[in-house]
Amino acid sequence: MKIIFFELEQTLIDKGRLIPGVVEVLSKLQSVQDSHNEVSELALISCNNQENIDSDKRLNHFHSIVKDNGILHFFEPLSEKITFPDNGHKKISENTFRDAINKIRVGLSYHHTIFISANQSHVTLARSLGMTSIHYKGTVNEKAEIDNLDDLLALINRLLLYSPCGKRLNEAKGFTISHSNKSKKIDSEIKSITERVDTNQLLENITKLTEFGTRWSYSPEISKVPIWIFDQFQRIGYSIEKEIQYQPFELPNSQPQMNVLCGNKDKDMIIVCSHYDSISETPSFSAPGADDNASGVAATLELARIFRNIPLKRNIMFAVFGGEEQGLYGSAACAEKASQEKWPIDVVINLDMISYKQTGALSKIIVEYDQGNKNSNNDAAAKAFGLTMAQAATDYTSLEVAHTDIWNSDYIPFEAKGFACIGAYNATDNPFYHKVSDTIDKIDITHLAEVVKMVAATILILGK
Ligand SMILES: [Zn+2]
Structure with a gap:
């Protein structure tokens, strides 16, 4: 099994609104099979964090954002499918990724996961852990490896079918x-x-x-x-x-x-x-x-x-x-x-x-x-x-x-x-x-x- 993580902000959503084309991409990913004929889990990581906010309140807040944008059904139950950096931080750490994976499959190796983000430093961290990570342009105005949703979908499909040499x-x-x-x-x-x-x-x-x-x-x-x-x-x-x-x-x-x-x-x-x-x-x-x-x-x-x-x-x-x-x-x-x-x-x-x-x-x-x-x-x-x-x-x-x-x-x-x-x-x-x-x-x-x-x-x- 593989888990495909999207960083929510600037990759799927920008200023609270869904980026056009995202629903189509998520729908297709939901049914595509990997090299072991298994479908992948879709999950989110969000860094739009607030300090001193009660975790239920935070989840409710994101529940409405995701629901209002019509993508909640891809990430249910949301409590298991969205992860935030610890302690109100806005920066992802290794713990964030480990927590996010463990909520779906305890102990799953990093290299069974794909992380898509418009944030270069988050991509770098994910790769350092052995995750396959794609630097996607999203709504950020800088050069990235992939700059449109069609290419992103093609690349994820490819990675699901043909995993490169991350072996344990x-x-x-x-x-x-x-x-x-x-x-x-x-x-x-x-x-x-x-x-x-x-x-x-x-x-x-x-x-x-x-x-x-x-x-x-x-x-x-x-x-x-x-x-x-x-x-x-x-x-x-x-x-x-x-x-x-x-x-x-x-x-x-x-x-x-x-x-x-x-x-x-x-x-x-x-x-x-x-x-x-x-x-x-x-x-x-x-x-x-x-x-x-x-x-x-x-x-x-x-x-x-x-x-x-x-x-x-x-x-x-x-x-x-x-x-x-x-x-x-x-x-x-x-x-x-x-x-x-x-x-x-x-x-x-x-x-x-x-x-x-x-x-x-x-x-x-x-x-x-x-x-x-x-x-x-x-x-x-x-x-x-x-x-x-x-x-x-x-x-x-x-x-x-x-x-x-x-x-x-x-x-x-x-x-x-x-x-x-x-x-x-x-x-x-x-x-x-x-x-x-x-x-x-x-x-x-x-x-x-x-x-x-x-x-x-x-x-x-x-x-x-
Ligand atoms: Zn190799």
Whole structure:
């Protein structure tokens, strides 16, 4: 279940009067289903607070405002669906959000909530807690990410259908420990190729990616990132005529966006993908995204480097997507094209957040494989690929493996189109994710190298 919070003032109501178009938006949101086929709860937060007012009186006051404007039926019972900052304050605090969530579902994680506000500092706070937050212009006269109700509705629909990478492991479905035992015979060629994974190269690329400062999709400089990625594929030796290409896609209210694809589609193929965009509490200033997801992009580039001259029976396409954090826009555009053009994809391997582990802890990784989701006829293939990856980890790396379902990342649009999908993901929740503190000093490069070896060995097992 998700909760969609609106800040009442300047988002739905201005000077006591309803903003035109709001009823239509709320009506539509009331019936739209999320990725788990559930409808969301709608709720309000109001900062038009008064000091020393009795809480019943305050509720009655807002009851009449909401009722007079014809939107009470979206928020009943109002006592549970409207929350005010403590003690007559006009500023939202973490407590305000926690109270607001607990009134509807005690203990629900912040990342199951969407908060829409015209107040930039409230949006920043919500994001710092892990909420998905949209800075909507409302009736405020300053620049915002979304400036009209149609785009706002489209974006909320998108976020309900395609959640970006806000994951907490205890919410993953289908958790099992891998039972892979080390094979009796280790392939010496696979072993020697996996040993080409270069930690310095990984470190260098993560450093470069974090040095963009922010890779937020709405950053005016976002196009520099795909250009840099394109250049890396070229530098490795791939052909700009035959192999590397930009794939444009649209993200509402933003400049044109680009994925970068590198590979051929003329025989059965493996897609190795990751997203380059990042987010934080204050993404217009800083969003280093070292683990989320410079780690996945650096891994993709390192695999591209290693496999540049290795002949395989399957092609590999390396795909680096944008627009993930806004609702999987880049990967959805690619999956759409892949489906329309019937790309011969055997498996999609998604790499999103793969470099975090606690100091001194064992190297563990989650190998995700599709267990249901939109299609059931691709599950068996996904499981077989996932088990192959677990075996590769056991035979060629020091990683311990557990499995879960795939969720909240770029493989989801491919799964919806029927392709077999697996992924790698941190086995320890990263406390710095979606924060300005997701910096390079928090990640473990040796651990990341093991994950890259695991993917390389998987590709070799599938490709030889
Ligand atoms: Zn991510």
